[in-house]
Every structure is written in structure tokens, then in C-alpha cells.
Amino acid sequence: MKKGFDFAKSYQKLEEITEQFESGKFSLEDGLKKFEEGLALAAECKEYLKQVENKIIEIKKKFSIKE
């Protein structure tokens, strides 16, 4: 997974492209470009979804602002 990948953003972008595709708004040239972009986004999202680990960062109280 490439660093700084933002799942929420990619998912939203993918949703937008899909909606536009479903409404059939594209010319061949734009459509092809968007199609490739959409497939790339979908692949990244799928890759991200393979992740199972969540990272737990325990906060040490000494950094607490009070006490």
C-alpha cells in the first residue's frame, strides 16, 4: 500500500467516476481515461481492504497536559 493513501478520498473519487459512467456522459477519449483511472482506484481500494491490522498507539499519561 502506497504511503499517504487516503481510502475515503479514493473511494469517493471512484464513486464519482462510476456515477458519471452510469449516466453515459463520456466521449471515447475522456471515457477511456476515466475508465483507466477508475480501475486504478478500484485496484488501490481492493488492495487497501486486504489490510487487517489496526495500529494501536497507547498514550502515555506523562504527555498529558494536566498532571
Add this chain to the structure above:
Amino acid sequence: MWYISRIMINLRIFSVSEYVGYLNEALAERDAVVEGEVSEYRVNQGKWVFFKIKDENAVLDCFGVVFKLKFPLEDGMRVRLYGRPSIYAKSGKFSITVEWVEPVGAGALKRAFELLKAELEKEGLFARERKRAIPRFPKRIGLITSREAAAYKDFIKVLQHRFGGIEIYFYHVQVQGAEAAADIARAFEYFNAHQPEFQLDAVVLIRGGGSTEDLAAFNSRETAYAVFGSLVPVVVGVGHEQDVTIADFVADVRASTPSNAAELVAPQRESVAREVAEMTGALERGAETIRENYLRRVDLAVTALDRYTLGRIHGLEGVFKKLALHLNFFGERITMQKLKIDNFTRLIKSFSPQAVLERGYAVVRKEGKVISSVKDLKARDVIGLRLKDGDIGAEVI
């Protein structure tokens, strides 16, 4: 008299102020938890609390500040309070300065809960319009609970099965006992202070089920304000489904249990994967439609081109036909000419000397020259004769 003065001589003499101070020093060591019934409860300027605590035979004045009370009191409510006894110098009145109060017995707890709920509701802490939604795919969340609690393990476990790649900033707190509410409030304060750095999408406050006494911290004013004051949306999940706390009412999102909190925070991996797959399918169908439209356009163009080309070919065919016609005509003329030539040839042939010889004539030559007149011949001339089948010599007589 002697007796009295004797005592007075032996005893230390205080000023009034000194004596009140002296008493207060002694009283400070007598701090205790006192249980009794509240009466004459009143709040001054929204800040100072005055009431009496009593039983069948005795009564004591109590004084406190509103923010230290976890819930509002009410006359007749049975409570336990902890405080320091002292004499107020200016009035000489004895009272207990209250540090904390807790209701005693199910009835009192329930009543305290209802009173606080009504009060906070009036203040707008539960207002529906201020509830914030949590983003569908959170990247970073804050977690406030006890590291030892089953709630912690449940939450982490359920979250693991749903959506990966989430960073959980975990702040350990006491979730029950006298310090719990203050601890929770500090955790929220900490997250608020670090929000620019952490960029949390939500904060989750959870604990397992318990008795009403166990859940006291989640029914306190302090926790309610802490949840209310959070800079990011708060998910509260306490106990079992039937446990409802004040913190639940203030929360932006109320979860029924700690596991449910995890479900509300993160979407299900499989369903998201399915959505992505569906979108991929829609994209492919869309691309196919675009391709088909394009192909149809190409087909149309090809058809148009075909028609044009065929038109041109037809044109050419016409030309060829004409040309062929001309060629035919020309051919015929050639044939006719040939025929004429043949006739001519035959005609010419009929004029050839051989044909005459065939008919019995002869060619006469003298010294190679054809002789056509008798004047050119005299006696004894030697001549050559050509007949139809050969030459022969002769002498003129």
C-alpha cells in the same frame, strides 16, 4: 471562684479568631464519609450549593460548589458525602465543605440520574441538531476506556474484523470509582489539545456493563460536559443494550455495547469490497457502452464510405462498359477489315501469273526478259517458256 480562676490560669487564652483556627485544625483531621438525607437544598448564583444532611436525631449544614457535584440533589434524597468539617469564622457556623456526593440506593440513584438528565437536556447537551456524523472510513480514532476492561478487548476484536488500517489512539482511564469521571474528562481534554496533531475522525468512550453504581462516572455531569466539549464526534458504548447513561444522551453516536461501537465506527470490510467490485463492474459496463457506441459510429461511417466507394465503382463500371463497347466495335471493324483484306488477297491472287499459267498460258522470256510481242523475236532466237509446272527452252523457227 478560686477554682474557676485556677482553671483560667492554667489554660491557654485564645482570641476568637485564634480559637476558630485552632478548632478547624483539629476538625481537619476528622474528615469522613457521612450518610444521611438531604434537606433544604438550594443553589446560589448557579455556583454555590447549600443544604443540610440529617437523620432522625441530628442535622448538619453542608456547603459545596456545583461543579463538584456529579448530579443535582433533591430534598429527601439519601446520599453519602465526603467533606471537611469546619467552622466559618465570620458566622461561627459549623458546616461540612463537600468534596463529593453520591446517591445511596436504587431509588436515589434513579432520581439523581433523572434530575441530571433533565438539567442537561435543558442546557441543550442532548440537542439532536448538534449531533455530528462520523466519516464512513475513519483513519484515526481516539479510544477512551480501561486497558483491563473486557470492553477494550471486544472493541479491538470487532474492529479488526471490519476494516483495517485504522490508527487507534488509546487513552487508558479508570472507568469506575471516585476518580473515573475526572479521568475521563482529562482524556477528552487531552484529545482536544492534540487534535491538530492527531487529526482524529472520532473519539470512542466505552466500558462494559455494570450496576448503576459502577456506571456512576458515565452518569456524571463532568463526563457529560467532557463528551459535549469534544472537538470531534463522540461514540459512546456502555455496558449491555439496556444500560443507558447520561453520556449516551450527550454522545454524537450512541452505541448499545462496546462491540456495537466498533461496528458503528468502521464499515464491514466485505461490504465495502463488494461495493468496490460493483463499481468496477459498472465501470466496465460503462466502458463497454462507450465502445459499442463508438463501434456503431464506426459502422455507420464505414457504411457511408462503402456506399460512396460503391458509387464510384459503379461509375467506373459504366466507363469500362463503354470502353468495352468501343473495343468490341473496334474489334468488329478489325474483323471486317480483315475480311476485306482476305477478299482482296484472293482477288490479288487471282491476278498472279501462276493462276494464268494454270489456265494453259505460258510466259516467254528471252535473255531473262518477259517477251510480250512477236516483234521482239526473230528466227533462231533461244527463248525460255514457263508453263504451269515448269520451265522449258525452245528455238524460234
